[in-house]
Amino acid sequence: MEDFNQPSPRRINLLERLQERIGTVPPHFWAICQVCDLQALEKLVETAHISPSIVRILASQTSSIVLYWTQSAQGTSRSSTPNTSQMKRGPGSSPASSPLAKRQNATDSPASSPLAERQTTTTSLASSPLLHRSKAATVLARERDGHCCVLTNDPAIEVAHIYPFCQLSGAEENIFGARHVFWDHLKTFWSEEKVSAWEAELFPRGLSEAGDETVDNRVTLSKVVHCYWNRGAFALKPISISDNTTLKVQFFWQKKQPDIQATMSLCTLPSSTEALDQNEGAFDYGQTRLVDKEGKCIKSGDIFDLKTDDPIKKPLPNFKLLELQWFLTRVIGMAGAAFPYEPGSGDRSDGDVPGLDLDEVGDASFLSEIPPQELSYEVNKLLADSPKHRTEESEGNGVGMVVTL
Numbered sequence: 001m002e003d004f005n006q007p008s009p010r011r012i013n014l015l016e017r018l019q020e021r022i023g024t025v026p027p028h029f030w031a032i033c034q035v036c037d038l039q040a041l042e043k044l045v046e047t048a049h050i051s052p053s054i055v056r057i058l059a060s061q062t063s064s065i066v067l068y069w070t071q072s073a074q075g076t077s078r079s080s081t082p083n084t085s086q087m088k089r090g091p092g093s094s095p096a097s098s099p100l101a102k103r104q105n106a107t108d109s110p111a112s113s114p115l116a117e118r119q120t121t122t123t124s125l126a127s128s129p130l131l132h133r134s135k136a137a138t139v140l141a142r143e144r145d146g147h148c149c150v151l152t153n154d155p156a157i158e159v160a161h162i163y164p165f166c167q168l169s170g171a172e173e174n175i176f177g178a179r180h181v182f183w184d185h186l187k188t189f190w191s192e193e194k195v196s197a198w199e200a201e202l203f204p205r206g207l208s209e210a211g212d213e214t215v216d217n218r219v220t221l222s223k224v225v226h227c228y229w230n231r232g233a234f235a236l237k238p239i240s241i242s243d244n245t246t247l248k249v250q251f252f253w254q255k256k257q258p259d260i261q262a263t264m265s266l267c268t269l270p271s272s273t274e275a276l277d278q279n280e281g282a283f284d285y286g287q288t289r290l291v292d293k294e295g296k297c298i299k300s301g302d303i304f305d306l307k308t309d310d311p312i313k314k315p316l317p318n319f320k321l322l323e324l325q326w327f328l329t330r331v332i333g334m335a336g337a338a339f340p341y342e343p344g345s346g347d348r349s350d351g352d353v354p355g356l357d358l359d360e361v362g363d364a365s366f367l368s369e370i371p372p373q374e375l376s377y378e379v380n381k382l383l384a385d386s387p388k389h390r391t392e393e394s395e396g397n398g399v400g401m402v403v404t405l
Contacts, residue, residue, distance in 0.1 A: 018041070142159055
């Protein structure tokens, strides 16, 4: 039932325990706790027993995952040419007025920071090789999908990226850059093994280098379907691959939680998506529906076969990347975008897309000034200082006490 956003009894129990320790939370943290690995949720509960404030700080920063995934930024224009400040600073680097820059400038000696030895300089776009959109990959993806939408068979199509292209382009050596922070955040909610597998598909040379532009990071959708997908109106769950020629995916409409507030109880049950044949909440104007090639309304749970006649030149959409999309799109579907929608702000097509610099977006809470890597340091230090509690818990239920942020 969890595929329909209905939490299992075990998840409900963990959420109740976490609620007791930290109270109400921002909507995106609530949503991601509905879809994250249960083992990760257990670690959050254990950490909250030691220091509730650490988990509250983490909860306040979770919206940055959605910001990065949807490429949302206040005041961004749909320009494929970086502006002057972006060219000088490089991707994901911090402006002089950002909280991180202020923290670094206020430090007289690098040794005063627990992470000083790990810090590196940011490579600028001017000196770093940029990844360019591959027209060849777009053509091959269209051919693979029969020049029509894989869900509706509509011939008015766009070739959409599963993982946003603008987050692949350019190098980012700064470990506090937007890309590194995004992937570090993911390790809080999913196993390091799973996150590393997702990462390897996109950044085989490591996060500090530009990613790869490939056919299997693309799927052909109609313009309407693409728009719905960007808004979190539906999510696709990869099911299985047969002979590298057929990929089964399962379609699930999403439903935005009604009356979303600034904070909400972790015990709030998400709206069920079972048997839905429409979306409610992704757009202001009401319900949205889709019809398949046979003229039937697409419902939650429907299965689609994506095929290729040449798995070497025209590989299927990447299973692991669809898995990452499956989780994050449901978060958006339940809690909405991190900021009010602007046309094109979440565009993953081969048109121009806005860049994202999280330092320009910022966060309303002062808690966001603490980098996730420092949170990890503080959590692990706290746990190391509590050997008795750590031993009792590990013997009692086998849950590791160290949290990766």
